[in-house]
Amino acid sequence: MIKMKKNNSFFSEFLQKVPDHINREMDLSFEIADRIHHVLKERNITQKQFAVMMEKRESEISRWLSGSHNFTLETISKISAILKTDIIQVPRESEKVKVPYTKSATCKVVNRKSSVTRIDQHLNYHSFSFSSLNKNSKNGQKFS
Amino acid sequence: MKKKYRITPLEDLQEVSLFVIHGENEKCSDFEFFLRHFSHTHPEEVSKIVKWISKIGENGALERYFRINEGKISDNVVAIPIEKLKLRLYCIRWDEKNLLIGGGGLKQTAKYQDDPVLYQHVKILQQIDKKLKDRFKKGALRVVDGIIQGLERLSFDVNIDD
Numbered sequence: 001m002i003k004m005k006k007n008n009s010f011f012s013e014f015l016q017k018v019p020d021h022i023n024r025e026m027d028l029s030f031e032i033a034d035r036i037h038h039v040l041k042e043r044n045i046t047q048k049q050f051a052v053m054m055e056k057r058e059s060e061i062s063r064w065l066s067g068s069h070n071f072t073l074e075t076i077s078k079i080s081a082i083l084k085t086d087i088i089q090v091p092r093e094s095e096k097v098k099v100p101y102t103k104s105a106t107c108k109v110v111n112r113k114s115s116v117t118r119i120d121q122h123l124n125y126h127s128f129s130f131s132s133l134n135k136n137s138k139n140g141q142k143f144s
Numbered sequence: 145m146k147k148k149y150r151i152t153p154l155e156d157l158q159e160v161s162l163f164v165i166h167g168e169n170e171k172c173s174d175f176e177f178f179l180r181h182f183s184h185t186h187p188e189e190v191s192k193i194v195k196w197i198s199k200i201g202e203n204g205a206l207e208r209y210f211r212i213n214e215g216k217i218s219d220n221v222v223a224i225p226i227e228k229l230k231l232r233l234y235c236i237r238w239d240e241k242n243l244l245i246g247g248g249g250l251k252q253t254a255k256y257q258d259d260p261v262l263y264q265h266v267k268i269l270q271q272i273d274k275k276l277k278d279r280f281k282k283g284a285l286r287v288v289d290g291i292i293q294g295l296e297r298l299s300f301d302v303n304i305d306d
Contacts, residue, residue, distance in 0.1 A: 009154055009155055010172075010176045010179065010180075011154055011155050011162070011175075011179075011194065011197070012155070014179050014183070014190065014191075014194045015194050015195070015198055017191070018191040018194055018195045019188075019191060022188065022191045022192055022195055023195060025192075026192065026195040026196060026199055027199070030199045030203065033208075034203070037208065062208070063227070065208045066208060066209055066210070066225055067196075067199065067203075067208075067209050068196060068209075068225055068226040068227055069227055070227055070228065
């Protein structure tokens with residue numbers, strides 16, 4: 001939480017108006033950068049060494065660690081694979097979730113045993129139940 | 145032409161104190177003008193910039209957030225480095241605890257030097273940065289417990305283009 005001694009400035013006024021999706025985007029962006037930075041530091045891997053590992057320029061790694069890079073899932077997955085650790089994880093309410101494919105598609109029960117679990121506290125607000133998308137249907141029933 | 149600027153405190157965030165520059169006879173600071181002006185034309189970008197500054201406020205103005213050595217801008221003057229934005233906002237990253245926010249504008253040229261508006265904002269901050277360093281050398285300014293002391297008494301004459 002931000003501590004503000006002067007909370008009546010125009011800055012606070014604009015900060016309060018930041019849309020929720022931008023708050024989440026920037027929070028995630030910084031969290032991902034900080035997570036990568038933390039893993040590198042923990043393992044004594046320099047940016048230069050990491051650039052070689054990732055087959056990227058050092059300037060690209062710099063951008064990744066700046067907290068303002070728009071990562072693709074592909075890049076995050078590659079980083080996770082190279083560092084052999086999760087960079088982000090999607091929280092799951094339960095192991096079994098119903099996944100609606102289309103409006104008329106059959107609901108499938110998906111086994112989530114191998115899925116990742118929530119680690120980052122800030123990601124809590126991404127957590128939701130898939131069943132809420134399908135309140136009126138039972139397993140295997142079609143959507144109407 | 146010379147214009148007098150003073151530095152005024154904006155917010156004390158968790159890890160960073162924010163300052164802005166305020167031109168003589170101007171109704172608001174350069175930063176406030178920037179936000180108010182572009183909030184109508186580029187509301188999403190303005191929101192991203194405001195949120196980015198608040199994140200810096202939470203985490204500290206760490207060097208890696210600014211990509212200090214990559215830019216062409218000299219001294220401590222840096223553009224807020226959010227990727228893919230059309231807006232540019234310039235600031236002086238004094239240290240991890242103190243960030244002075246200047247003005248900015250819409251980036252329409254490849255180099256900021258080719259855009260008279262952006263170049264003006266950078267030049268103003270470069271002059272203020274130099275003057276701040278001189279004041280620190282002379283002892284008129286000092287950092288105590290991460291807080292710059294003496295700023296409230298200072299104003300700067302800055303050369304600006306007519």
